Amino acid sequence: MTSKAEVARTWTVGELADELGVTTRTLRFYEAEGLITPQRAGANRVYSQRDHARMRLILRGRRFGMTLGECREIVDMYDGAESSEQRQLQTLLGRLDEIAADLRARQADLRRTLVEVTDVAAQCRGRLTELAP
Amino acid sequence: MTSKAEVARTWTVGELADELGVTTRTLRFYEAEGLITPQRAGANRVYSQRDHARMRLILRGRRFGMTLGECREIVDMYDGAESSEQRQLQTLLGRLDEIAADLRARQADLRRTLVEVTDVAAQCRGRLTELAP
DNA sequence: CCTTACGTTGACGTAAACGTCAAGTACGAC
DNA sequence: GTCGTACTTGACGTTTACGTCAACGTAAGG
Incomplete structure (x- = not known):
């Protein structure tokens, strides 16, 4: 599915935090809570497009006043659809x-x-x- | 504006809490935060239709994920419209x-x-x- | 008179969702 | 080599929005 043109972009914590308008603390917190599970390059987190998409879903849920628990339920379901x-x-x-x-x-x-x-x-x-x- | 038929209904804490689906603690807390200011009959709180309406506004705000501060801002504005x-x-x-x-x-x-x-x-x-x- | 139900204030507890250090590692630039 | 920058974990602090006693007053019913 991944053509040679799209090299599967990844993000560091700082990059993703900037792009999403949250702090790195938030990303790490969500990981600790099991909402996202980025890969690692050594000790450093590497966020994939999948993580990026999940985060956008989660943040939208939050805008609607959902708790992180409810957000997790939903993103997990999106994955479970396959x-x-x-x-x-x-x-x-x-x-x-x-x-x-x-x-x-x-x-x-x-x-x-x-x-x-x-x-x-x-x-x-x-x-x-x-x-x- | 108040006809002799509508005797300006009032509520006690318990009654209003039941009707709104919140606890009495919530009502007292909102009062302490200055979101509603019920009258008193002696020491007991007496909630008017105005308080009732404000509470419904506040609770709707909460459902939309607003903080109590934002809710207060809005209900105060509704009052300020006059x-x-x-x-x-x-x-x-x-x-x-x-x-x-x-x-x-x-x-x-x-x-x-x-x-x-x-x-x-x-x-x-x-x-x-x-x-x- | 005693219980029950409902009200009062006040103080302390708590869960959620992060913020804020602290102390250390890794890497490129100069 | 050391400076700056970005990353790491860990621990503790903070705000919001109530929950949860505690200790007390009061009015109605049996």
Whole structure:
């Protein structure tokens, strides 16, 4: 799958931290918590594209207010999608549907919030035009 | 505004906690942090509909991963919308637009996530039909 | 009068998610 | 060789958002 052109880019801690907008401490912490498992070159960590992708997933989860535990559950599932065991795929699928339902609920919640916020903003604009004719 | 029919319902800590699905500790903590300021009947807290509404706003903020500080900022702004000072309305409006922009960004983020999740689910279903003909 | 239920404040505990040293290693530049 | 930079592990500190007693007051019911 990897053509000779794409040499499978890797990152050091500092590089990846910079690129993702986190600190190296965060990367090491996530590793200690088992969320990512970079390779090693001697003692130094070597992050692969897979690690990079997992990190982006994790950070997105965090933006949605998920705990690291929930984030781990999800990234692990993404990996498990290539599983060949029927039983495992079934439970995975069930969990994914739950998550999708949750996300849809959040969407609705967000929509309502956005409506409210823009309403309040509209009120503000109304009062402002009243005050300054 | 309050007709004789609606007697301005109030809540005790326990009642409100039950209704909102939080603990009394949470309500007292939010009060200590200045997020809500219930009246008192002697020593006992009496929560008004306003407190109830503020709490629902706060809890929604929390579901979106906001800190209590950010939540406070927002509920305070909702109150400030009735302000009559032009200067204050201006800054309030600016902040509201920022928040709206952020919410829209979250919406897009959420949409992408939902697409991904349903994609992975589709993969799962594909493999499952392969396995069980 | 005693229990039960609900309320109060205050103090301390805790889990999550990192931040912040400290002390040491490795490597290229000068 | 030593300077600067980036990496390592380990230990302890910190903030947030509550949980968990403890010790006490009060109003209702049997």
